Amino acid sequence: MSYCTNKTKAVVKFHFADNKQKIFESDKVPIEVVTGLADDTLKATVNFSNGYPGENPQTFNFTINAPPNIPQGLQTPPEIYLISGYWDDWGSVGSYSTGYGIVKSYGGDSPPLRIGSGYSINGTVVNVKPYECFARCELEWRWGGCKITISSQGKKVFEETGACPVKFKVSCDDDCPPGDIRCEHPGYPGFCCIPCKGTADKINNLANRIK
Structure with missing residues (x-):
């Protein structure tokens, strides 16, 4: 138009x-x-790193939250991709599991791997040897844009x-867009535009309170 x-x-x-x-x-x-x-798809990255006590062989759970700049309430939830990961000893994140082993990783020449969707994702790190263990992940959230x-x-x-x-x-x-009314204002540019509908709703609410 x-x-x-x-x-x-x-x-x-x-x-x-x-x-x-x-x-x-x-x-x-x-x-x-x-x-x-x-x-183009919009993207945002999170780098997660955390260590856990490893006195006894056991499984530790963790949650990685989406970056704060991703809008909430999207009609289609954002997709989550694993860019790289490093587990000592082994573990998982989302739908991806490293499989059993001592020091497992994902990345290098491997392409980003879709592991889930939403605003957070869960993972695990499993301690095999009685030492401290840790998990490091680089995740990418992707969502559609306008x-x-x-x-x-x-x-x-x-x-x-x-x-x-x-x-x-x-x-x-110096006109206001359709649906707005013009009001004088001391600041630049000397006027402001106010939506008619919002103003009418406020007046009606005030009138109802006075009745």
């Missing part, structure tokens, strides 16, 4: 699943704004990817 024809400036306010508003301004108008699924693309006269001028969904509003020059 085309915005800001016969105007001098376009302002696009948008946010992804984290609801952190971002702003893109362009004096190349009109603009077209398109949203959709991103071509992108917003802004073009002018057929040329892309801006693009950004984030966790789905992505929502945006467009205003032209």
Whole structure:
């Protein structure tokens, strides 16, 4: 869809699943704004390392949590991949097990291995010899993303990817976007835009309290 024809400036306010508003301004108008699924998968890595007392042969359990920057409540839970791992003596993480042995590992030339999905994953380390044991894992969380693309006269001028969904509003020059009302404000740029629906809901709630 085309915005800001016969105007001098376009302002696009948008946010992804984290609801952190971002702003893109362009004096190349009109603009077209398109949203959709991103071509690349979003990724975040966690490095886990922990040691355990090993006076007696036994199994120790551990849990690795997803990085905090992964949005909660995704429609499709993020997938978890094992990049590398090192167990002394042996153990598991997610669906992967090293098999019995003394000092087992995963990595090197091995490709990332999908071992589960979700926001946390469990693992074990098994002590065979009566010494301290430990587990080290590098895990990668992967999840789908959305992108917003802004073009002018057929040329892309801006693009950004984030966790789905992505929502945006467009205003032209010093106008407010559709569905907002303009209010004077002492700070730059001298006015602010307030959503009509949110304001109406607050007024209705206040009126109901007064009754």
